[in-house]
Amino acid sequence: MMNSKVAALDMAFVRAQYPETCWEWSFFDNAGGSYVPNxxxxxxxxxxxETQVQPGPHFPVAAQAQAHMDDSHARMAAMIGADKGEVLITPSTSYSVYILANALRPAWSDGDEIIVAVQNHEANSGPWRRLQEFGLKILDWPVHPETGSLDPRLLDSLLTERTRLVAFPHVSxxxxxxxxxxxxxRKVHDAGALVCVDAVAFAPHRAIxxxxxxxxxxxFSFYKIFGPHMGCLYGKKDLLIDAENQGHYFFDDDDIAHKLNPAGPQHEMIASLAGITDYLDVLAEHHLSNLPYDPRARAAAVFDMIAQHEATLAHKIVEFLNTKRNVRLIGPTTGAADQRVATFxxxxxxQKSAExxxxxxxxxxxxxxxxxxxxRFxxxxxxxxxxxxxxxxxxAHxxxxxxxxxxISVLDRVL
Ligand SMILES: Cc1ncc(COP(=O)(O)O)c(C=O)c1O
Structure with a gap:
């Protein structure tokens, strides 16, 4: 149920935060990558x-460059309720899972099991499946053949004492x-295993x-949440410390940012991530009378407005698609914000989809x-x-x- 006290998004204000060219057409490929605000x-x-140097402590411009990157990193951690040391900023989500799978593998033995949801994007599937080469056993967590839904009850028969990790999407x-x-x-923890959750399709729509x-x-990936092409990997601190170094031999176990990111940091892109919270702050200041001080609470309040706006539009699209007898909508036949995000x-x-x-x-x-x-899905x-x-x-919002x-009017003619 939507909270009736949530303010409506002021669309003119929201759109004024983006380059004008964004609005010359109607864009419905936001799950591919969102627009980037000013x-x-x-x-x-x-x-x-202003900071065309290697970041570091050695002279003022370098220190300023470092401060920009540190600020972004801290803000991204705060936005998702994490500590800074638990958040890695990487080139992409596909890259993050690949590194993570290789970094966790040495702690596992022949015959240990990983459960991989068939609902996953290949990013959270392939790197785990490849561990079969090292003696790990992969079990598929199937989906409903008609609706595509992932039923948590099916996990009961898949989890065993050999399960080490379950990889699944927050949203398909x-x-x-x-x-x-x-x-x-909770189910996975009760069985003594870990979760690896792909939130790429969730993060643009709800607070974390x-x-x-x-x-x-x-x-999740920053380019789907109004930022540049980079990934975010959150991990519990002790798990990240235990993960094996994937970088240069001289990185210590607790030097998480280096040992789990052999690509090295993309300075200007990391620095720009602070712009995502600048943007959320601008939306918060414009719409909210009681502005929360805490960055996560502030993001949550903005995402409440986003969820409300997107659900209103989602209802219209679902209603329309439900009237088309020649259309198979794969996914919930509702626009309800607690059940779906606005991806259809x-x-x-x-008819070929490509037409x-x-x-x-x-x-x-x-x-x-x-x-x-x-x-696979x-x-x-x-x-x-x-x-x-x-x-x-x-x-998107x-x-x-x-x-x-x-x-709707285009689809009505085309379908
Ligand atoms: C659900 C989901 N997971 C993972 C990815 C991969 O993200 P990246 O491009 O950052 O590797 C995507 C990209 O579209 C995605 O939609």
Whole structure:
């Protein structure tokens, strides 16, 4: 149930925070990557203009560069309720899982088990499956063949005393359905195993609280939450310390930022991450009369408005798609904010998915199609031509009612 006290997003104000060119068409590929607001762009340019040196303590400009990066890192940690030392900023989520799988493997033995949800994007699947080469056993956590949902009860028969980790998405990038991360994590912990949760499709839509949810590893990508192309890996401190060094031999076990990021830091991009909280702050200051001081509480208040706005639009899209008898909507047939985010995937009887985005593009509506790297999942729900895949329309909080009306009217003609 939506809280009636949540303020409505002032769409003109929200949109004024982005370059004007963003609004020349109706954009529905936000799950591919979100728009980037001016505060993030400003931080990148300021960093590159003013601090063109290797960051470090040795002279004032270097110290300033370091301070910008440290500030971003601390703000991202605070935004998700973590300590700074528990958050790694990496080149991407795919990279984070790859490094994590290799860093955890040495602690596991032949015959130990990893459960991998078939609902995953390949980023949280392939790196775990590859550990079979080292004697690990992989068990699939299947999805419902029609709805695609992930049933936590199925875990009861999969978890054993040999289970070491369960890898699953907080939200599928195809379904938009929100998995009950706390219930699943509790079950997995009761069995003595760890969770690795892919939150890439969740993070643009709801606030995160890694401590309250008792997560072990939690990942998302900044380019889906209004930032640059980088990944965020949260891990409980002791687990990160125990993970094996994947970098140069001289990094200590507690030098998490270096030992688990052999790529090294992308300075200007890290510095720009502070722009994400600048942006959330601007939205908070504009909309909220009682401004929370704590950064996580502030982000949570902004995301309440985002959830409300997106749910209103989601209801309209679901209502429309439900009237189309030749359409298979894969995912919840509701717009309810506690059940789904506003990402919609569907197939159309006797029509290739690839035919639809060009028809929409001709009317300045941006859609996409394919398997979106969730190929195993599409096959599991009976989509045999996974390359053609589904048509996906994904919204963000800056999507307007006009955009949605345009989408519906285009689809009405095309379907
Ligand atoms: C659900 C999900 N997980 C993981 C990824 C991979 O993220 P990255 O591009 O940062 O590796 C994506 C990218 O689209 C995604 O949608």
């Amino acid at each position: 505060p993030v762009i400003d931080r990148i340019t300021t960093y590159m203009r 990038n195809i379904l938009g359905e929100i998995n009950d991360v706390t219930e699943i994590t 609280d890694v401590k309250a949810w008792d997560l072990d590893f939690y990942l 995937s569907f197939t159309v009887d006797k 639809i985005p060009p028809l929409a593009a001709a009317e300045w509506v941006g859609l996409s199609n394919g398997h979106f790297y969730a190929k 599409l096959e599991a729900v009976g989509i045999s031509d996974a390359d053609d895949g589904v048509v996906r329309a994904s919204l 800056y999507t307007s009612e006009d955009d949605v009306e345009k989408l």
